[in-house]
Amino acid sequence: MGNQKDRLIESISALREIPFSKLFLIVGEDKNKASEQNIEKVAKQIQNELKMLWDIDIRAVDKQSVLKAANQLFTMITEEKMIGNDVFLNTSGSTHTLSVGAYIAACMTGSKMITAIPKYDDMGEEIGIEEVIEIPVIPVDYPGEEQRHIITLIGEGVESLDSLIFMITPDIEKDSKEFKSERSRLSHHLSKLEEAGFIKKVKKGRNISIRLTELGRMLADMINSKLI
Known part of the structure; x- marks a missing residue:
């Protein structure tokens, strides 16, 4: 996740017909950066606001490296799939590095990926989301x-x-x-x-x-x- 709290919450609310049982909020590992401190603060706010609806866990990944982030997300997805859970990756408001890492992890695991398209007013200010779309995931051609x-x-x-x-x-x-x-x-x-x-x-x-x-x-x- 990034610092777009409202966009992320709206994108989650737009998918209420999907029976989620758990949400993972992904933040960065580098706690020395002011931007990451702010993102973790936003994550804790979301966790507190939505805890009555879902089991919410905050996890940290390396947001500076696409492949390391992909590997860490892949591990989380694999753990869920091994106990029979399907996984949706929601990149609404995420950094570019994390979004690309999430896409790689989605391709490797055959998971679905969604993102919110922001809505803007005439002044160019973000005022919500236009829609939530599913991003097509390219199947990986695994070795024999x-x-x-x-x-x-x-x-x-x-x-x-x-x-x-x-x-x-x-x-x-x-x-x-x-x-x-x-x-x-x-x-x-x-x-x-x-x-x-x-x-x-x-x-x-x-x-x-x-x-x-x-x-x-x-x-x-x-x-x-x-x-x-």
Whole structure:
């Protein structure tokens, strides 16, 4: 959320036909900024005003980084989906960074996303909302089963392609024809995962270590949670 208290409350009120059981108000982690202190103050006001209608929780995310915000929102959404809840993301009045992060999280989890279109008077002053619209979410084309398995094996990172090969096939001999074939096959899969933005390669001496990106960690969490 941003500091547009009235816009956010109006957008929530406009969706009363949806049986919400819980609301999360998302604020920024950086409490040293005066703007974030004001936003948290607004969040607490909303929490107090609407607490008789819904269970309201205030959560903090990194609003300075799109991908970190997306990952944190993704975790919250995943926790709710695992207990059978659907999630709507409402970006009415949010900062651009948080809105983009929310969109990524919505795409990754297949969640719905809405926002309020503000209404202005002849002087250009905001006087409410025109309407609440649903933002189309583009489905993520997830990797196939074998590439998903590779993602889960990488976990916190592997130090070389050879290490990954031995994780998949512990008994394989390094100088064998099968090892060379496996190396070629995994290199192909890793290139595809890198192109999709799920992994990154880091050169360390003669070896190239493999790490998950923020998107890769989100995907790994979804796989481990059996959401895909």
